[in-house]
Structures are given as structure tokens and as C-alpha cells.
Amino acid sequence: MAIISKIEIEGTDYNTYLNLRVSTTIDKYNTVSSFVASFDSPYGRYSDTFSVGDTVVIYAKEHTYGDAISWSDDDKIFAGILEKVKFTGQGTKTMLELSGRDNTAKLLDSTVEPIVFTETEVSEIVKEIIARNTTGISVNNVNATSTTLDRIAFNHLPLFEALQQLGELSGYYFYIDADVDLNFKENSAASTGLTFDNTNVTKVNMENTREGMVNEVYVYGDRTLAGFEEDLNFDGGSVYTLLSKPHNTLITIGGVPQKGGVFNLVASPISGTKYLVNFHDKQVIFTSGTDIGDSTPTSGGSGLIMYDRDIPIVKKSQDRDSIDLYGLRRKIINDKSIKDPQTAQDILDNELTKNSPFRGIELAIKGWYDLVNGKTVDVTLDEINLDDTVSLLSVDYDFNKNTEASENIISIKLDNKIGNITDQLKDMKKRIALIEAQDMGESDTITQIETTAGSCWVVGSYWEVRTRLINNSFILGHDINGQLGSPEVSVSGGQVELGDDRSALTVQYSGGFYS
């Protein structure tokens, strides 16, 4: 037995590759694949064979020596497009590397233009954002959900992440199939039915780590100014402390607005200034002095101060048991794009699911297994004290002559992804995007011009040319039928008469079509 593979580009097989790697990342809410293939290309063998955008299909299966080879759709492990054609080296040592991603990856290349949905069923949201932000992706397999969202806003979030968010909220998962049709289907933790143990595992890596754990979370969102007012009961003093730091203050005494200033801004307040605002100490200070006069309110009197309070959207939560067991792992999220408390709470809840040490498992597998149609596998490895059903994170296929003969093609990652520097960079990139997106609102008007082709056409027409005889009808101005009286006769030999003696219309010619 051996494992065989083939790569098909624009319908043609290219089996001269030196190495072919296919990586499939299996998330709870989506599946994404990519490939890299390397070829010898001496003296320009493939110099103009491949183009970016070519369709790529990769097949693989187990094969018995001597049997005829035939391929079917069940053997497909990748369908996507060629995204990079890279030549290196020179002369006889020229190498060609082809790489690309599957159709689902197209969703990573677009963002959702600012939009808000209220009281909308999830599948309708999915169809709408696909229609608005992509071209060429159909939605024939977007299934209706039982989830209707009160409110959800997107602000140039990558389309892939938007669909992932909708998948999380509705319990659905998504991918784009080989026909470039979006599938949005109910999630299920279906098992692959496969067991990996000492009989088929050739290499094991497992680690448990606090890295990535979170058991206390603060989420800071946007801030909002909200109006507030306090009564000022004067006691003869000049300094009055407020409940909050005041923005946009207005003090009225006896209904008369007072002129204000900023505390410590100038050495001597401008003439006419009645009070100063000490923002950080939450105070208003009525002025008095030789030059500007005494504005200290009379004891027993009262006034009114109106100001705006700066109210933040902030949420905090912690897992006390996790903190006791593993120590504090605090995470601060400061995201100005969070504009409502519910979104902040959702993010908080999601972060707190990471309250246990992360277990990452990597297995090298001998043999050929269908790892696409399922999300969990059973692993029994006594030497690392592991006997568990764990979720699949990714599947990597490495095809070359040696691995195919030895059947050491597949390696898999299981359970939890241990964060690395790449993940941290991705996280940073995402957070920068959120910061940059904070000033882009769904209410902003974007003027766009879009051109399209072949959306409206005029069918030639349907036409008829008809004639009829005038017979004995009187026709004004007619040489013959324009003469009334006896013995005048018409063109047809009868007496010309007032009234309509014309024959019925006869179609002489017709043509055209309607549909």
C-alpha cells in the first residue's frame, strides 16, 4: 500500500512536483485550506505555464500497487486558486513554487462596509453582507437559522471574521465549496470515528501551558458624554465639589447664566469671570479678588450647575476558581469600536472561556484517513497519560516520493492552539484595525460609482405592417373617393358614401420577437 496524490491546475495534471504540502485549518466555525507545491523548472520548463488565478484541485488517496488508478470527487482534499507563482535559482537549478488558498480564503480579502442590522435573522445578515461586499460568491446553501439578532454592527470588519461572529452567535459554521457557493450550516461536533494510538501514531508533541490563559478580564469600550445637573447650595464658601468631572459646564444663579473659566489657566482671571472649573478635582471655584471683584455666592442662596459626565462602556469579570488554581491571568481590552454594553459583555464572556491551561497536541500519523468530515478524534496514548476525545485544529499533508511510499503524510494538531509569535502579530494587526475603524461609522455617507455590464437590454421588437382597402368610403382630398354625388363611383366601382366602408386590416409583414 502507498498513498498517491495529484495536482490539477486549470484541468491539467502536473505530477512532476517535488513536494506538495496542503494545510487545512479546522475551526469550530469554519474550515480553511492552503497549498504549496514545488517543481524543478530547468531552463524555463514552466516559464509561462501557470498564471495567478488558475484553478487548482488536489486529490489524494490510499492505493494498492498494481491496481488501476482512478480519481473521484471523494478524493479531493483541496479546491481553490493559484495565488503566487515564484521562480528561484538559475539555469538547470531553477525552481518553481506555486501556492494558493481555497475559496473560503477569499473572505479574508474583503471587509464589511459599515452597516447595522436590527431585529434580523442571521442567514439574512449573511446573505446581505455577501451581496454587498463580494462578487462571484453565491449563497445557495446559506440555511435559515433560528437566531434573530437584536442588533449587530460591522465596521470594516474582515468578512471572514464577520461570518465567524455570526456563526458563533447562531451555532452555524461556514465554508465556500468548489463551486464558489457559500455554505452556512448548522454546527455539529460530529466525530470522525477515528482513533489514534500506538498503532498509527509515529510522533507525539503535547504541552500544557498557562500561555494564553485568561481568568480576569476588563473590557473598555467607547465613552459617551451624558448630561447631568446638580443643585448648588451656597454656604458662603467659594469652592464646591461635584459628583463627576464636569464637561461643558453651565452655572445659573437666579436663572442668570454665569461666565466661567478654567482653573489655573491664567494667573489672574479675566474680568467678568464668575467661576473656574477644576476638572480633575471635580470642583467649581467662585472667583474673588481686588481687580475682578467678589463673585462668592451669598450664604443661604442656591444655584444650578449643568454639565456633561463622561460615561465609559466598561465591563469586568473574573473566574475566582481559576485564579485560585492557576494564579491571576489578567487581560485588558481597550477597544473604542465597542459602542454598546452587550458587545462588551459578549467579548468578556468569550475571553473567560480561556480560564484553564491550554493543552496543545501534535501527532504525526501513519496511513491515510479521512479527516475532513468530522471535528473530533479519539486519542489513546498511555505514555503521556492521554485517553480523550479531542477536537481537530488542523490537518497538514506533506506529499513527496518518500512520504507517499512510507505513508507518513499526515500530521494533525488537536485540542487547543498554543499561541505563538504569529498569533500575537495577528492579534496586534486586528487591534490596530479596530482602532483605525473607530472613526468610521455606519451612518457615514459614502458616495460610490459602480459600473456593471449586461444588466438591461432592449429586445428588437415585435412589429406588423398592415393594409386595408378603402372601398366606397369617402376620403377627403382623394381624387376619386373624394367626390360625392351621382353618378360618381368609388375606386371599387360602387357609389361613394359617407361613412366607413373600409375593409378589415390585413397583416402584410411582421417580425421581431419578445423573449
Added chain:
Amino acid sequence: MVFTNVGAEEIAVLLGSDTGTYIKAYGIGIGSATDSITSTVLESESQRRAITGNPTFSSQITTFQGDFNSVQMSGTDLTEFGLFPDVDADAGSLWFKQTIGSIGFDGTNELQISTAIRVIAESGT
């Protein structure tokens, strides 16, 4: 992106509506040149008349009727007709043209022409 049926309906109506440039007249002639989308005139126009009444509008279809009486047609061997946005002879450019087999008019018969134009919407790219 799609152009909708409602949009197509509106365009069909605009062909014959009293707004901007629209179809107003039938021209008839005795030429026999092949119909071409680059044509701007009939090959040999003999006369032009305003369409009869108003066009009829129905479900993305606008229909124009033209009537020429026996006095107007007498002596004509009709071989072509067209629709124009202008009633005056030789004015405006041709919007629609059709060449037919010859029909002779000798003062005993009259002519009626009917042309229905349909606008269809379909998915674009």
C-alpha cells in the same frame, strides 16, 4: 448586481413618454438598405407622420402605432419604415428601422404600422 424589472419598465415607458427625447413619429420610405445598428436615417425616406394617439405601455412593453391614409400613400411602393424622435422630415436620428418586401399603394388602400418595443432586465456581472 441586477437591473430590476421595475427599472426596465421605467425605461420602456421613457421610450414613449413626453420627457426629453422620445419617439414621436413614423417615417416610411422606398429604400432597401440592410438594417444596421449604425443607421441614422431611412435609405430613402418618402414621408413622416406623427404616431397615432399616445403609445400604449404594458409590462415593460411600449407600443407605437402609425396610420397613413390612401391619399398620403398613393403612388408609394413601401419597402422600409422607422421610428423617429422628430415629426419633421429628415430631422432627428432613427431609433428603430425595418426593411420589408415591397407593398404597392395605388390610392385604393391605406397603411397601418404597429411596433412594440420591450425592455428586459437580467442579471449582470
